[in-house]
Amino acid sequence: MSKLLPILLLCAAPAIAQPLPTLDEVQFQECLKLASKDPASAVSDASLWAQKKGGYLARACHGFALATDFKFDLAVPILTEAATMAQEKGDPRAARFWAQAGNAAIAAGQPDVAVDALAKALASKSLNNAERADSEVDRARALVALGKSAEGEAALATARQLAPENGSAWLLSATLARRLNKLPDALTYIETSAALRPRDPAVALEAGNIAIVAGDDATARKQWEQTIAIAPDSRQAVSAKAQLAALAAITATPETEPQSR
Template identity: 45%
Template sequence: MPLTFLLPLLLAQAAPFDLDNPYASALPREIVEKKADADRKRREQEAMEVALPSSRSAVGCLNSVDKDPERSAQLARDAMADAIGRERVRAGLCLGVALSDLGRWDQAREAFVTARDAAGEDDHASRARLGAMAGNAALAEGEPGQALGLLAPAANEAKQAGDTELTASIALDRARALVAVKQPDEAAAALAQAREAEPDNAQAWLLSATLSRRQNKLIEAQAQIEKAAQLSPRDPEIGLEAGVIAVLAGNDGAARHSWRSVLEMAPDSPAATTAKQYISQLGPESTAKP
């Protein structure tokens, strides 16, 4: 059976078209989950760094989230009981972070929404970040439609705040949710918005390439993965996807080169394990197409 028939079957097994891996990339699930968790942690840290007045209990909560999220959640609830205004924002943020660490996504979403609503109407930065975190909690809960309802106003707030990085990040989340509700064309438009807001975001170009490839737009996928590689030449996930696009375009030699680069860059990674599987399907190099 030709590789072009074998490879999509392997892709379907390694990366199902679902919420955990909405772009059905070549990436194994463990890569996707690790990346999603890292993105969530980064956003939580960024939100914590937003300049907000703090009470002693709120500070104690934030400082102890990693060590004891259950206690942090209780500290935040205690702070919420008496907090008003922006102190309520910080307490709600801490509660949402703690509940996220505990995997209580529905409660975390509610906490982030409460914190967002406590922020002033003119505090676009806080409202954008907290709204985005609420949307992420909804996605983790398996509610992409609900996530879209939270991410749309967050996107507007981010634009009013002039935060292009956050605007791009929210656009990526919207794309993730749109794919989950089976609206790939709308997801492609959201990815275009992410690229426009932050042209140097390699992840936006990688996900765009993967979605284009899934839509059988191989010319667009090739251009997008090349841009991703220019921005982040040592990202093994980009090398893995570049090989998939190449082999589906009939260029086995380029695919082999891309997958070998993954082995060189990250030999012990899950991406390397998948690259080895793909290379083995190509067969001996002497039989590969030029």
């Protein structure tokens, strides 16, 4: 996000330097703000706006609001329509709409649709490196869901190169490496992820998962306990509690059976 210009510089700028936004652009920004706070109301407003020839901006906000309200299956076709229309109009935001459609498709359990949408997003030159990295992470998730682990690895490698500060790229790389029995890589990736996200329950959970595979029960226990401490009501905490219970059952000393007479 660009910094605000000093007041004196702003006053000195020519009046024609920055054209005023159109009414549609203003409505789009207001719709997005509403979607972040009250997605149900934004869905209603965007739907009415679309009926009044709001075009792809109305559809983009409609889809975003649906996704924010966790109605991913409904969001996918609307975001896809917004992206298609924006692309036809030459709007560089089409790439972001494609990326949003891909993200929603993953959440809706449609990895094939996600791969297609994300490929279109990445084909554009309008995304910055951070956005491209996020799209590569999503593409990796979709590819792995389709059983294409090697392609998923490649996508994650690209994401790490584009944005080394992207914690999700390192975390998912660690998880995938563990599942592929590439333990040295998994350990390296999770260490970087933990440095980037020291208070992330998902990172602590995966660190425990990797430690148990490496045969380090003590570290696994510590990481799972940390997961619960960081976010006791999270789904990661539920998994950590189950893992701790399983570890306790395995390591418990069996009771000595009574000798038969």
